Amino acid sequence: MPQSEKPEPELPGRFITPIAFGTILQPLNSSMIAVALVGIRARLVRRAGLVLVGITSAAAPFAPNIAALVVCRVLIGIGTAAQYPCGVAMIRRAADQLRSRPGNALAALAICSQVTAALGPSLGGLLVGGFGWAGVFWINVPLALIGGAVIMRWGPADPPARGGGRMKALAQVDPIGMLLFAVSITALMFWLLSLAATPEWWWLGVAAPAAALTVWWGLRARDPFLDMRLLARRGLSFTYGRTIVTAKVESEMGRPWVRFRSS
Structure with a gap:
């Protein structure tokens, strides 16, 4: 320098x-x-x-x-x-x-x-x-x-x-990313809770593809709810x-x- x-x-x-x-x-x-x-x-x-x-x-x-x-x-x-x-x-x-x-x-x-x-x-x-x-x-x-x-x-x-300012902020909201993340995390939590008794594996069947879609959307959306590219830091x-x-x-x-x- x-x-x-x-x-x-x-x-x-x-x-x-x-x-x-x-x-x-x-x-x-x-x-x-x-x-x-x-x-x-x-x-x-x-x-x-x-x-x-x-x-x-x-x-x-x-x-x-x-x-x-x-x-x-x-x-x-x-x-x-x-x-x-x-x-x-x-x-x-x-x-x-x-x-x-x-x-x-x-x-x-x-x-x-x-x-x-x-x-x-x-x-x-x-x-x-x-x-x-x-x-x-x-x-x-x-x-x-x-x-x-x-x-x-x-x-x-x-x-x-x-x-x-408010309209610009609303335009940056990512409802698809929010929905995918909510579905994946909710399904994952229900599956983990079921492990205490009888595992309900179908919850995991919902969580896995929802999580994959969350990652896929986070890598491609312009203003994603979860910007997966940040994880490279x-x-x-x-x-x-x-x-x-x-x-x-x-x-x-x-x-x-x-x-x-x-x-």
């Missing part, structure tokens, strides 16, 4: 910290909720997700029946699901504006996601033991309040609205593999507590 060219600077910490904080909610809730079962993309979107998480988490312990509790959990999932993709979009936009490399920020998101997923069973067990199953919902209220305050104080500003494939390993470790950590509570 010529000496006259200087390397691009890393993104400043004031952008990374508020974005990384919001991403801990989704993996934390995904792993904590397993312990409680024994007892029972823009900054505006990100803030709306945090508000949804906070309000729904505060209401969940007072759910009159299991159906209402399931609805609350679904709404919490929607709110937490908004955090990670919005965080990545904000990092990408900030990197473009500041002409910086986003590597350190993306690494911070990955660390927050993996560490909190592994921490979830232990924290969930502590909360359930001290406050009952409602504890895994109540913990979200202060986290959502802190996350909202941090992102409003230090988060990057929203970009100016552009005409036709070594860094991304490594991240997916690390996520799978972490999820396995997290599930194994949760099992002893569940067995103990069940006995």
Whole structure:
């Protein structure tokens, strides 16, 4: 590299910290909720997700029946699901504006996601033991309040609205890819669940061709729901593999507590 060219600077910490904080909610809730079962993309979107998480988490312990509790959990999932993709979009936009490399920020998101997923069973067990199953919902209220305050104080500003943005986004939706993926993953899950009793192999017969069609469509569609070409990137494939390993470790950590509570 010529000496006259200087390397691009890393993104400043004031952008990374508020974005990384919001991403801990989704993996934390995904792993904590397993312990409680024994007892029972823009900054505006990100803030709306945090508000949804906070309000729904505060209401969940007072759910009159299991159906209402399931609805609350679904709404919490929607709110937490908004955090990670919005965080990545904000990092990408900030990197473009500041002409910086986003590597350190993306690494911070990955660390927050993996560490909190592994921490979830232990924290969930502590909360359930001290406050009952409602504890895994109540913990979200202060986290959502802190996350909202941090992102409003230090988060990057929203970009100016552009005409036709929503229509352009709708035009990029891939309903065929979404349908194929939903069919393949649903059939696969039903087949795996059937292994506990009598295996229902016909589910696998549905999952396999649906998965093959998902891959085929992801390689050929202009804006695919799952862009299979991204798997050729070594860094991304490594991240997916690390996520799978972490999820396995997290599930194994949760099992002893569940067995103990069940006995």
